[in-house]
Amino acid sequence: MSGRVLHAQLHLRDRQLIDQRNGRLLGKVDDVELDLEADPPVVTALITGEQRIPARLIAEIDTAVKISNEGLDLDHWDDWFERHIIDKIPGAGDKAD
Template sequence: MTGRILHAQLHLLDRQLIDQSTGRLVGKVDDVEFDLEADPPVVCALISGQVRIPARQIAEIDTAVKLDTRGLDLTAHEAWVEEKIIDKIPGAGHATE
């Protein structure tokens, strides 16, 4: 990725995040954090939900963003979403109809 120019709106925002080791979808890029002290400014992290993903953990940027997810907890909010939203939908597993 060295020397490559990316446009955040086109290449990063709203892209799927994929765990490079498993191929599992782990989220979407919600925001981008820049190091404005660098010349030119560079991406220093991606934000997905409430999780900050350091740029060093970005393995590849293509139609999706592949990550080295070691040390990241990208599933912290899954249990809450399942309990408070998904389970309440009639016919969605444990939901009471």
């Protein structure tokens, strides 16, 4: 048998999600979606909050889970508080980055 051995609860659940591209922190893995009917049965997605991260976006599983943040809206609340509160305080940083 080859391939890396992992445990869904131990290695995936409650781990930090990180944007593979820029290292931004994107939330925690709250649950794991399994397709047990498939042949073979596989992991189909990670769940964080209301968002579903398809398995194809998982880039690397280490002490954190790195994903490619494509077509996901994981920054929604951070952006909301940024626009409505933090940006209104002087010195919050440049809009550019």
